[in-house]
Amino acid sequence: MASEGSIHHTMFLLVVLPALLFHLGAGQPPESPGRIAVIGAGIGGSAVTHFLQQQFGAQVQIDVYEADRVGGRLATTTVNNQQYESGSASIHSLNLHMQGFVKLLGLKHRKEVAGKNAIFSGEHLVLEETDWYLLNLFRLWWHYGISFLRLQMWVEEIMEKFMRIYKYQAHEYAFSTTEELLRSLGGEHFVNMTQKSVAESLQGIGVSQRFIDDVISAVIRASYGQSVAIPALVGAMSLAGTPGNMWAIEGGNKLVCSGLLKMTKANVIHGKVIAICLHNSEKRPVYEVQYEQEDSIGSDFYDLVIIAAPLHKAGYPISFLNFQLPIQQPNGTYHRVVSSVVHGYLNSSFFGFPDPKLFPFSSILSVESPDSSFHSLESLCPVNVSVGFRRKPPQEAAVWRVLSAHPLDRKELKTLFKSYYSVQVVEWQAFPSYGSSQSLPQIIMHDGLYYLSGVEWAASSVEMSAVAAKNVALLAFNRWYELNEKIDQPDLMHKLKTEL
Numbered sequence: 001m002a003s004e005g006s007i008h009h010t011m012f013l014l015v016v017l018p019a020l021l022f023h024l025g026a027g028q029p030p031e032s033p034g035r036i037a038v039i040g041a042g043i044g045g046s047a048v049t050h051f052l053q054q055q056f057g058a059q060v061q062i063d064v065y066e067a068d069r070v071g072g073r074l075a076t077t078t079v080n081n082q083q084y085e086s087g088s089a090s091i092h093s094l095n096l097h098m099q100g101f102v103k104l105l106g107l108k109h110r111k112e113v114a115g116k117n118a119i120f121s122g123e124h125l126v127l128e129e130t131d132w133y134l135l136n137l138f139r140l141w142w143h144y145g146i147s148f149l150r151l152q153m154w155v156e157e158i159m160e161k162f163m164r165i166y167k168y169q170a171h172e173y174a175f176s177t178t179e180e181l182l183r184s185l186g187g188e189h190f191v192n193m194t195q196k197s198v199a200e201s202l203q204g205i206g207v208s209q210r211f212i213d214d215v216i217s218a219v220i221r222a223s224y225g226q227s228v229a230i231p232a233l234v235g236a237m238s239l240a241g242t243p244g245n246m247w248a249i250e251g252g253n254k255l256v257c258s259g260l261l262k263m264t265k266a267n268v269i270h271g272k273v274i275a276i277c278l279h280n281s282e283k284r285p286v287y288e289v290q291y292e293q294e295d296s297i298g299s300d301f302y303d304l305v306i307i308a309a310p311l312h313k314a315g316y317p318i319s320f321l322n323f324q325l326p327i328q329q330p331n332g333t334y335h336r337v338v339s340s341v342v343h344g345y346l347n348s349s350f351f352g353f354p355d356p357k358l359f360p361f362s363s364i365l366s367v368e369s370p371d372s373s374f375h376s377l378e379s380l381c382p383v384n385v386s387v388g389f390r391r392k393p394p395q396e397a398a399v400w401r402v403l404s405a406h407p408l409d410r411k412e413l414k415t416l417f418k419s420y421y422s423v424q425v426v427e428w429q430a431f432p433s434y435g436s437s438q439s440l441p442q443i444i445m446h447d448g449l450y451y452l453s454g455v456e457w458a459a460s461s462v463e464m465s466a467v468a469a470k471n472v473a474l475l476a477f478n479r480w481y482e483l484n485e486k487i488d489q490p491d492l493m494h495k496l497k498t499e500l
């Protein structure tokens with residue numbers, strides 16, 4: 001920690017100070033931005049608010065616009081006076097920004113409650129986890145040979161390269177495009193991984209088709225509701241999330257968003273942004289943000305605007321007015337995922353266990369088939385796990401979350417559950433519908449207008465939004481003070497090794 005502080009300090013002397021002096025010498029006092037707008041209060045918007053304040057200082061006023069709920073896709077639903085995660089339920093252990101926020105805000109990791117997984121083919125279970133680690137390994141080996149080792153090495157190598165971003169960001173390096181960011185982590189190969197399918201990449205390293213069909217496709221369907229045709233980079237991210245290295249936040253993952261906004265003392269405006277209008281002034285452009293509230297319309301002026309909302313067609317559209325060149329917006333649509341939180345008795349017969357007492361699983365992933373209406377089915381723990389908490393035995397009523405492409409009809413519910421007390425349905429525009437070759441959206445839309453959420457087209461996850469938030473804050477800062485040597489530096493890995 002102490003060394004990090006001193007790095008920041010020397011960075012300031014070496015980089016920021018000369019830039020400031022340069023401005024002073026030219027007779028222009030270094031103006032900091034007066035006001036900044038952030039659109040969206042999900043993890044992307046809350047994190048960028050915090051990082052912007054870190055860069056520009058507490059004197060900059062930041063307004064955060066939120067059309068719906070603080071937290072966005074981090075959200076909970078209440079069953080019997082207890083809250084349960086209805087959006088993003090888990091966070092990967094290598095996610096250093098999320099880990100940092102939890103520490104900073106004095107939040108806690110939720111106590112882990114062990115559970116076993118299985119994969120369902122639509123007719124029977126194709127893979128069942130046991131208590132015994134060696135037996136699990138043996139089964140994988142028996143069924144799939146060396147494929148799962150190859151997979152593990154592939155995922156580990158990608159994660160190791162991905163982790164470089166934290167070092168670059170600690171040294172305040174920023175990237176002007178998502179491609180440039182990926183290139184700095186893993187070269188052209190990483191950029192190509194956003195274009196090539198995960199199936200093709202895995203076949204290329206000798207993973208068997210059977211392993212892809214039985215196991216990989218179920219994991220990707222459970223995480224992204226899509227097939228192994230999704231790009232390799234986002235596929236690798238979902239495969240990295242094996243049970244055991246996933247965690248959640250006590251009290252609900254969304255507490256990070258409200259916590260960061262409170263800590264930064266940002267001004268949260270509950271309103272729907274409908275347009276951003278460019279006004280050219282003598283020096284820098286000024287952006288007018290126009291928004292709608294319940295029964296009124298308002299607008300305000302900003303030096304910098306960060307869009308931390310997906311901008312897909314099913315969301316709240318934003319018009320861009322008065323720009324000379326049309327603003328490039330992403331074309332793609334988002335994939336619908338329906339989350340049904342069901343309080344009831346699981347129909348274990350459906351999974352081949354007529355006696356519910358013998359049903360040992362807490363989570364079932366499902367391979368795509370005409371017979372399986374769901375992506376995944378998971379027994380949920382409440383967001384507040386008390387010390388004595390134990391999972392309900394399968395013969396008792398429990399809270400389950402079913403993810404599916406369509407709302408479950410009565411018949412489907414009656415197949416999965418013997419009976420139920422309640423069902424709460426949330427329909428999400430959850431993730432990009434990944435095409436085969438999708439170009440990644442721009443981050444810099446205009447001089448002081450940044451688009452954070454485009455990163456989801458490379459990979460959509462809580463941590464990717466946090467990484468993009470840090471990058472946008474650094475990019476906006478470095479561009480504001482013309483610290484060009486801190487933007488898009490090639491060969492950073494090597495540079496940082498020799499610098500220190």
Ligand SMILES: Cc1cc2nc3c(=O)[nH]c(=O)nc-3n(C[C@H](O)[C@H](O)[C@H](O)COP(=O)(O)OP(=O)(O)OC[C@H]3O[C@@H](n4cnc5c(N)ncnc54)[C@H](O)[C@@H]3O)c2cc1C
Pocket residue numbers: 039040041042043044045065066067068069070071072073074086087088089090091092271272273274308309310311315316317318337339428429430431453460461462463465
């Ligand atoms: C069911 C489900 C399960 C998931 N599981 C996981 C998981 O296990 N692990 C993981 O890492 N990720 C998971 N994700 C993905 C993860 O939730 C998202 O990647 C992440 O939360 C995105 O955060 P964000 O801030 O970028 O976007 P959002 O959370 O969508 O925030 C954007 C905010 O902007 C607001 N907004 C939009 N337009 C406007 C406007 N015009 N004016 C004002 N406000 C506006 C929206 O209301 C929203 O609150 C899951 C997602 C879903 C839906």
Ligand SMILES: *[C@@H]1O[C@H](CO)[C@@H](O)[C@H](O)[C@H]1NC(C)=O
Pocket residue numbers: 188189192
């Ligand atoms: C990336 O893709 C391009 C075009 O498909 C190809 O020519 C190049 O060899 C690839 N590079 C790497 C490192 O995979």
Ligand SMILES: *[C@@H]1O[C@H](CO)[C@@H](O)[C@H](O)[C@H]1NC(C)=O
Pocket residue numbers: 108250251252383384
């Ligand atoms: C749940 O946990 C959060 C975070 O620790 C805490 O603030 C909240 O009071 C808890 N709620 C209940 C009902 O215990």
Ligand SMILES: *[C@@H]1O[C@H](CO)[C@@H](O)[C@H](O)[C@H]1NC(C)=O
Pocket residue numbers: 328329330331439441
């Ligand atoms: C969107 O589609 C149009 C036409 O199909 C294309 O010209 C444009 O480049 C696309 N934009 C992006 C960001 O992909």
Ligand SMILES: *[C@@H]1O[C@H](CO)[C@@H](O)[C@H](O)[C@H]1NC(C)=O
Pocket residue numbers: 347349350351414415416417418419
């Ligand atoms: C449970 O599953 C079995 C086996 O698939 C099925 O016959 C039955 O209709 C399902 N529903 C109930 C309520 O038992």
